[in-house]
Amino acid sequence: MKRIAAEETIAVRCRVRSAVGGHPRAMREFEAYQRLWERGLFTGIPDVLVVAIDTNCSTFAQTRSEIEEATLDELRALLVTACPNPHIERWFMADLRSFHRVVGYEPALGTAKCERGYYKDHLKDAVRRGGHPQTLGGIEFASALVEEMSLYRAGRADRSLKAFVDELRGKLRSG
Incomplete structure (x- = not known):
């Protein structure tokens, strides 16, 4: 917002x-x-x-x-x-280029999954692979991701x- x-x-x-x-x-x-x-x-x-x-x-x-x-x-x-x-965590990874710039790792999302916890786990794993300690499961990067992301690219994804x-x-x- x-x-x-x-x-x-x-x-x-x-x-x-x-x-x-x-x-x-x-x-x-x-x-x-x-x-x-x-x-x-x-x-x-x-x-x-x-x-x-x-x-x-x-x-x-x-x-x-x-x-x-x-x-x-x-x-x-x-x-x-x-x-x-299906979940907010997918939005954080919608623009993979900016996600990589912020977190240091680009996850492979593939097609949308509905499975409970799938995107939470994916986000946590991406943060870990980016070399960051586990604190809030990736949500701690929310502001930086939103600032960095291309809303056009993210919206297309x-x-x-x-x-x-x-x-x-x-x-x-x-x-």
Whole structure:
């Protein structure tokens, strides 16, 4: 979000409400956030509301639809969905050239796999092969990877990433 906003010369302040626990918990947390928002516990209305949930081998369209259906009418026009297919770790490796520049190793991803833990393990292995100690399983490189990656190349490699980038950029431009 910060990178795309910077490219659009728009200042953003990101507030993460929940970032752990998987799909069911993310949906519960999103619904809880909306209930609190309805009660006025958050001041104002957000400019953009990003809900990010892995597809977990469901389809991008199904996951996006589930999020949209759970969104209050008053917030729907602000919604941007980030639905990594199947998992966020795949997005970090979507631009292999930049991944190599940051981590020091270029993993061979092959065709998309739906298997649980596949991309987490692939990311951990790539970080280890790049000569780095195991700390957060590769997520510690997230900011550097996002800054370095070609969003064009990454979007060509992963349609769910392209959909998020395009939707967010569109919302920021129209806001």
